[in-house]
Amino acid sequence: MIETPVLIVGGGPSGLMLANELGVRGVSALLVDAKPSTAFNPQANATQARTMEHFRRLGFADEIRKLGLPPDHPTDIAYLTRLSTYELARLSLPTSAQAARNVQNMSGSWSAAELPHRISQKYVEPVLKKHAEKWKSNEIRFAWKLNRYERFEDHIKAWIQPIDNSQEEIQVKTLYLIGADGARSQIRQSLGISYVGATGVKRGFMGGQMFAVYFKSSTLYSKIPHPKCWMYVTVNAQRRSLLLSVNGSDEFAFHAAIHEDESADKWTKEDAYSVLAQALGCEVEAEILSHLTWTAGHSLYTERMSDDRIFIMGDAAHLFTPTGGLGYNTAVEDAVNLGWKLASVIKGSGAPRLLETYSLERVPIAKRNTSYAKRFADSVGLFEISDDFELDTAKGRSDRKLASEHFNAHVRLEFNIPGVTFGGRYDSSPIILSENGDPPLDEPNTYTPFAGPGGRPPHFWLGDKLSLYDTFGKDWTLLCTGLVAEKHDKFIEAAIKNHIDLKIIHHPQPELENLYEAALILIRPDQIIAWRGDSDENAFDVIRRVLGWHL
Ligand SMILES: Cc1cc2nc3c(=O)[nH]c(=O)nc-3n(C[C@H](O)[C@H](O)[C@H](O)COP(=O)(O)OP(=O)(O)OC[C@H]3O[C@@H](n4cnc5c(N)ncnc54)[C@H](O)[C@@H]3O)c2cc1C
Numbered sequence: 001m002i003e004t005p006v007l008i009v010g011g012g013p014s015g016l017m018l019a020n021e022l023g024v025r026g027v028s029a030l031l032v033d034a035k036p037s038t039a040f041n042p043q044a045n046a047t048q049a050r051t052m053e054h055f056r057r058l059g060f061a062d063e064i065r066k067l068g069l070p071p072d073h074p075t076d077i078a079y080l081t082r083l084s085t086y087e088l089a090r091l092s093l094p095t096s097a098q099a100a101r102n103v104q105n106m107s108g109s110w111s112a113a114e115l116p117h118r119i120s121q122k123y124v125e126p127v128l129k130k131h132a133e134k135w136k137s138n139e140i141r142f143a144w145k146l147n148r149y150e151r152f153e154d155h156i157k158a159w160i161q162p163i164d165n166s167q168e169e170i171q172v173k174t175l176y177l178i179g180a181d182g183a184r185s186q187i188r189q190s191l192g193i194s195y196v197g198a199t200g201v202k203r204g205f206m207g208g209q210m211f212a213v214y215f216k217s218s219t220l221y222s223k224i225p226h227p228k229c230w231m232y233v234t235v236n237a238q239r240r241s242l243l244l245s246v247n248g249s250d251e252f253a254f255h256a257a258i259h260e261d262e263s264a265d266k267w268t269k270e271d272a273y274s275v276l277a278q279a280l281g282c283e284v285e286a287e288i289l290s291h292l293t294w295t296a297g298h299s300l301y302t303e304r305m306s307d308d309r310i311f312i313m314g315d316a317a318h319l320f321t322p323t324g325g326l327g328y329n330t331a332v333e334d335a336v337n338l339g340w341k342l343a344s345v346i347k348g349s350g351a352p353r354l355l356e357t358y359s360l361e362r363v364p365i366a367k368r369n370t371s372y373a374k375r376f377a378d379s380v381g382l383f384e385i386s387d388d389f390e391l392d393t394a395k396g397r398s399d400r401k402l403a404s405e406h407f408n409a410h411v412r413l414e415f416n417i418p419g420v421t422f423g424g425r426y427d428s429s430p431i432i433l434s435e436n437g438d439p440p441l442d443e444p445n446t447y448t449p450f451a452g453p454g455g456r457p458p459h460f461w462l463g464d465k466l467s468l469y470d471t472f473g474k475d476w477t478l479l480c481t482g483l484v485a486e487k488h489d490k491f492i493e494a495a496i497k498n499h500i501d502l503k504i505i506h507h508p509q510p511e512l513e514n515l516y517e518a519a520l521i522l523i524r525p526d527q528i529i530a531w532r533g534d535s536d537e538n539a540f541d542v543i544r545r546v547l548g549w550h551l
Pocket of ligand 1: 009010011012013014015032033034035043044045046121144145146147180181182183186212294313314315316322324325326327328329330331
């Protein structure tokens with residue numbers, strides 16, 4: 001029998017990220033995943049800026065930014081009738097080399113430690129796995145599955161086994177069981193938790209069955225007579241589709257809309273070539289690496305993400321249509337939220353009821369993010385395409401002009417989303433010491449830096465490449481602003497008495513004081529402001545409250 005405080009079922013982005021969050025805090029975890037290794041297919045293609053900031057906190061953002069598209073590969077998004085014909089709309093975005101440089105001069109909505117990075121999930125997962133494995137307290141077992149589990153009052157027993165059944169089942173005794181086990185989550189189903197929200201939404205694109213092809217082609221770029229992109233969306237009456245560069249040279253992910261009278265589940269490699277040729281508007285040599293079908297049109301979440309000692313994360317708890325690229329990023333943030341709370345409770349500094357706040361905080365975010373993704377999917381997928389769309393006639397030209405206006409607006413709605421990535425807030429959480437007054441409006445394309453408790457701390461560059469976030473502690477941080485730091489001894493005492501690791505930092509820059517509008521700011525391990533004020537008078541109460549002891 002194995003004994004471990006945490007058993008994580010699922011080694012996709014959410015499970016691996018949780019193993020990292022626990023590993024960095026020295027809390028043991030066993031992770032099992034039924035796949036032989038990390039994802040083969042590209043899957044998610046966008047790592048949002050907030051996710052990159054979390055990777056930076058854990059020390060591997062630079063490693064991730066070196067993977068995926070080469071540093072000088074454009075990350076533009078373009079809408080075309082076919083890949084080889086008319087270009088309708090384009091959003092130019094920085095290459096990853098430019099992003100790393102530009103971020104230091106950006107302000108307002110994009111004031112950040114990291115900008116987004118275009119990288120397939122298949123490259124992210126091995127990095128998450130490598131870093132999860134570096135912690136001796138973690139045991140990561142791919143090609144192992146959870147068979148079943150039983151709940152007891154103060155623990156859970158689970159039975160795991162190699163996927164080839166080469167060994168007998170092993171019993172695992174654990175305090176907490178985590179369902180990071182994807183959309184079909186056995187753990188969610190065993191808890192009787194169902195998805196709610198919208199599903200089965202039909203649209204011309206991103207609503208209904210999709211055919212995904214992962215392929216290699218060294219000549220594809222030469223067939224596209226337009227400046228290079230990271231992502232191309234084709235818009236025509238025959239079939240709409242999406243093409244993404246995976247490695248910036250010869251590997252691509254392609255997703256085509258399937259019509260209701262087609263049976264794409266039976267499609268072969270030959271069908272994959274012909275659908276690709278439709279999108280391209282000509283033939284191309286390609287080696288099909290894999291193909292499969294999936295369904296777009298979900299905007300689903302669960303109304304609770306935990307049940308006593310069991311927690312669900314990622315796709316197990318919410319299912320997106322991939323517009324906006326939010327599924328994997330929301331999954332990572334679930335792990336960021338749950339990780340420090342589990343560690344606090346296991347170490348004894350956090351109240352057991354602190355864990356209830358995981359669901360309280362993350363369900364509203366799942367609802368928010370799935371509805372943003374739905375809005376983007378409606379915007380791109382409900383646009384009607386006439387049969388004349390590609391013709392060189394007055395109607396064809398006028399329809400394309402309208403489409404050009406629509407997609408030029410749409411691409412800025414879906415792909416310039418600092419508000420979505422930085423603006424998620426936990427204002428109604430009982431462990432946030434909220435203030436009177438409203439935070440800035442929640443809008444997808446605008447983020448207003450705001451230091452009121454409940455959200456991301458406004459970002460600030462302290463020097464060349466030194467982000468304010470780089471000076472935060474691994475766990476709790478007390479940020480002192482102003483030329484002379486306000487008295488804060490009571491926070492130090494409260495941290496000692498409550499056995500938490502609190503790093504005190506003092507940054508005297510007047511701009512920082514203006515940004516934070518307070519002398520003392522308490523920042524959680526997941527880089528969320530928990531409290532701000534001008535005196536340490538109530539420090540003990542504040543610390544007890546943010547650790548869940550007042551629930
Ligand atoms: C075609 C496509 C395109 C996408 N594009 C984007 C995008 O651009 N941006 C974005 O953010 N998201 C995108 N996504 C979504 C993204 O891939 C998922 O949201 C993400 O993988 C969810 O991570 P996860 O860790 O929750 O679950 P998963 O990655 O699904 O991992 C779950 C793991 O659990 C394991 N498992 C299940 N049951 C058991 C068991 N009993 N025992 C052991 N292991 C088990 C599975 O083997 C699996 O590895 C896309 C998805 C698809 C399919």
